[in-house]
Amino acid sequence: METAFRPVAVENKEKEVIARESVSYWKDAWRRLKTNKVAIVAIFILATIVIMTIIGPSISGHDYKEINSSMINQRPSVEHWFGTDALGRDIFSRVWQGGRISMIIGLTGALIATVVGSIYGSIAAYFGGRVDTIMMRIVEILISLPYLILVILISIILDSRSIGTMLLALTLAGWCGIARLVRGQMLQLKQQEFIMAAEALGVKPWKIIVKHLIPNCLGIIIVAISFDVPGYIFAEAFLSYIGLGIQPPGTSWGALASAAQQTFIFHPYQLFFPALMIGLTMLSFTLLGDGLRDALDPKLRQ
């Protein structure tokens, strides 16, 4: 009988050893994102476009500003992969040079708006009461102004067509959406015990916002960024189209497309490439945003 039941020789300590690496929130999100084929394709396309905007302008052997009067409006060929424009400039180089500007505006625009919006939203949510009411009223008014008209107005006033002023015009009212989003999320978080614990321990408000509240909102913030980037690229294209955007010799996808649009019927290939890049970028960011939302916020999944 005694031999039938023997204690297994396992030390108590060994029982507590963690067999597998613990899965953090980010690892878990990445694992979910990896299973989403559409999102992975979108990441791949975006990575290709970003790499090309970095190396693209220099690999065709033609500078994007180089004017060649003997090679005007050439169709795509071995010499000029995407053809040439009305001044004989190489479209391949121009598309990637323009993409550099569009991408910079899209990414930094979204980033600036996110940082400003998150800070604003968290301050409003954390302090609550009258501060919250006043801050949110301001946002409400800013949001009810027509966005593009505001951007046009600011662009006219700043009257400089550099990337910096354009970013300023685009982000000045662009942060409101994120501020609302972050505030809503934070109001929920604020009720939770770990914030109460931090407050009880005497942690300063600023530190609670930065160390506890913002990291917990990071998921929705990242999703918002990926949906915002196409918006900024769109707005840039719009501004360039109406003549308030990037000025020559600089260029962007919007400027390229608007220049090509006028002679589109005769030289469709000039519009095709910038349009394709804008479309692909928009689409990839939107699809990536969908994927990220599913991966980062399981609650939202249907």
Place this chain on the structure above:
Amino acid sequence: MGRYILKRVGLMLLTLWIIITLTFLLMHSIPGDPLANMARKLPEQIQQNYYQRYGLDKPVVVQYGIFMKNLITKGDLGESLVYPGRSVTETISKNSKVSGRLGIQALAMGVTIGITLGIIAALNRNRWPDFLVMFIAILGVSIPLFIIAALLQYFFTAKLELLPTTGWGKFKHTILPSIAMCFGSIATYARYMRSNVLEIVNQDYILTAKAKGVSEFNIIRKHIFRNAILPALTILGPQIAGIFTGAFVIERIFGIPGLGFYYINSINDRDYTMIIGTTVFFASLFIISQLVVDILYGVVDPRIRVSKNSR
């Protein structure tokens, strides 16, 4: 409901005042004055006469006071600085008819086609009509307006020679611009309606209707459509905004003498009074349309009305 409307109207007036003041002050804070370019070459006396005529010799605060007084009492927005004798209010009222017609046509088209496509897609879930509609919807949100306009011009004018590229006056001139303008609305509405309908199809009351033997067509018409259309009202606001900004680009491409066309021109001419006037007009229209949509939504959906009252 009455209190809610009152509160919203109050907030709207505040917003309007802020945007008018902001536009005015910002435009006047630009270094150099609006007439500087033109007046530089003129003799001293004529210069002064010019400044006096447009009231630019007074301090900005006084100018602001006069501007507000004229605007509120007479609806007068001043006179164009580039084209003497052209009243801003008149220009706006003349050109906004053109833009308004195009905008309403585009909006009506966008909403109708979008809703229809969305319902078709949802009822044929995961079959080819669904994929086709979703493909159109994705194109609509990922391709800028002016590229869609260029494509339309290319196929319908250059290739098929069916419709004119530019111009204004007849119905055929409005077809392509309307399609180009409402493409975004179609896309958004199709996507939105699809998910709405998919949600409703699984509700118990649909099952009840089916069990009672209500015909397929009547289920769609009376139960699905009515319930799905309500939330679609909420996204009407942003759609109107989209149509507004679309007008800037579309009117230029198709050579339509609308408000957007003149707005871009006045920006390029640096015609300050025109810019201020048109901005104020666009902003007011935009804000008012948002308000109307919001109130309409409260009127149409009793659930919202109740929740607002109980608060």
